[in-house]
Amino acid sequence: MPVPPASFETPQLLAALRAAGEPTRLRLLALCSGQEHSVSTLAEVLGQSEPRVSRHLKQLCQAGLLERLREGAWVRYRVPAAGRELEFVHELLGRWADTDALRLRDAARVSGRTDREAAAVPHDDSRLGRSLRRFVTAEMPAGERFACALVVGSTAAELLNAGGAISRRVVVLSESRIAAQRLRLRAERIGADCEVRVADLTRVPALVRAIGLLPPLDAVIADRLGASAAEMTLILRALRARLAAGGRISFFVRYDSLGQGRGKVVEHPLAHVRRLLGEAGFACDRLQPIEADGEHVIAAAATCASFHERVA
Structure with missing residues (x-):
């Protein structure tokens, strides 16, 4: 029998819904579900200032829908690796059409940035x-x-x-x-x-x-x-x-x-x-x-x- 998804108590469910139920934060969840990103990358893709993006990321982290990973002075964000929050994000994004214009535009911008960074990586060793x-x-x-x-x-x-x-x-x-x-x-x-x-x-x-x-x-x-x-x-x-x-x-x-x-x-x-x-x-x-x-x-x-x- 399939394992039922982990459930939330009322306060946690409402907090997750409030965090995800905003256009910018929904886009952030979609972007961070595919790979880890820094604030600067997310701000460039969304076309918003880094302080504004940071505030949205903080709300998503407080609701448990994103994780904050620190490496020295560098911080990146991703969806949780496991647990009910991960199931919630996957279920939510599964209801958002892959053909949505906004979602396609964000994905294209991430791909373009990745291609530019990859072009800067030397392929030939000395x-x-x-x-x-x-x-x-x-x-x-x-x-x-x-x-x-x-x-x-x-x-x-x-x-x-x-x-x-x-x-x-x-x-x-x-x-x-x-x-x-x-x-x-x-x-x-x-x-x-x-x-x-x-x-x-x-x-x-x-x-x-x-x-x-x-x-x-x-x-x-x-x-x-x-x-x-x-x-x-x-x-x-x-x-x-x-x-x-x-x-x-x-x-x-x-x-x-x-x-x-x-x-x-x-x-x-x-x-x-x-x-x-x-x-x-x-x-x-x-x-x-x-x-x-x-x-x-x-x-x-x-x-x-x-x-x-x-x-x-």
């Missing part, structure tokens, strides 16, 4: 990006994938493909809202299960705090983070704290970001990277110099060292 991606995926056994991987760094957009290849879910730290939008579009295009968070990648204390808020990770792809060995050490230790036992890191370092060595002894760059990883609690498995597009990079693959390995 030679360096392809080389880094091959390094990440080279030793991953066929058919095996991690549960959750982090991608962070200057070529996050290109390395998103590598993250999707080695992990079922990818979390990306992005340096700006615009970059985050492009990453989401790229993730949608390649079919990756991806969460994008905005973080300051240029200030190490802020980046370390953002890393500390991440979910547990099984793999990390970190590209050219930190301007010095001291900064890289702080970042590596923060990443090590989020990785599960046996977790893996692919770490890329610019040659010119490595210091002059220890004291008066000039340390070979490969040995320097190996030492940095070891001091942060990683066992280095593989090192490879990579040169492409005028960039000189050291690529390192490492796993979380066990306690005995670290004290040996």
Whole structure:
């Protein structure tokens, strides 16, 4: 037998009807039922000011018909993922004709904006990006994938493909809202299960705090983070704290970001990277110099060292 829809008590039902029973708010429900949107996107599509749209969104959220999702300073809205409010919205929108002129116009405007944003997403990777991606995926056994991987760094957009290849879910730290939008579009295009968070990648204390808020990770792809060995050490230790036992890191370092060595002894760059990883609690498995597009990079693959390995 079919399961009957969840019911509302009188106050909740009246609140839902009042919230949805207004032209702008009905349009907002339709727009947010298909995908998540920011206030700026919704204001552009509706042709209204952001403060006015924000007031309508607040009423819909208070009635439980929309959810407010915060990522740093960025807020997006969507219909609830489950529950009686979701059933109510679907039933309501099912009564609104798909051929209605207003609904068609809003859908066309969203589609046009998405097409413009997608056109801004680079489809061709650089030679360096392809080389880094091959390094990440080279030793991953066929058919095996991690549960959750982090991608962070200057070529996050290109390395998103590598993250999707080695992990079922990818979390990306992005340096700006615009970059985050492009990453989401790229993730949608390649079919990756991806969460994008905005973080300051240029200030190490802020980046370390953002890393500390991440979910547990099984793999990390970190590209050219930190301007010095001291900064890289702080970042590596923060990443090590989020990785599960046996977790893996692919770490890329610019040659010119490595210091002059220890004291008066000039340390070979490969040995320097190996030492940095070891001091942060990683066992280095593989090192490879990579040169492409005028960039000189050291690529390192490492796993979380066990306690005995670290004290040996």
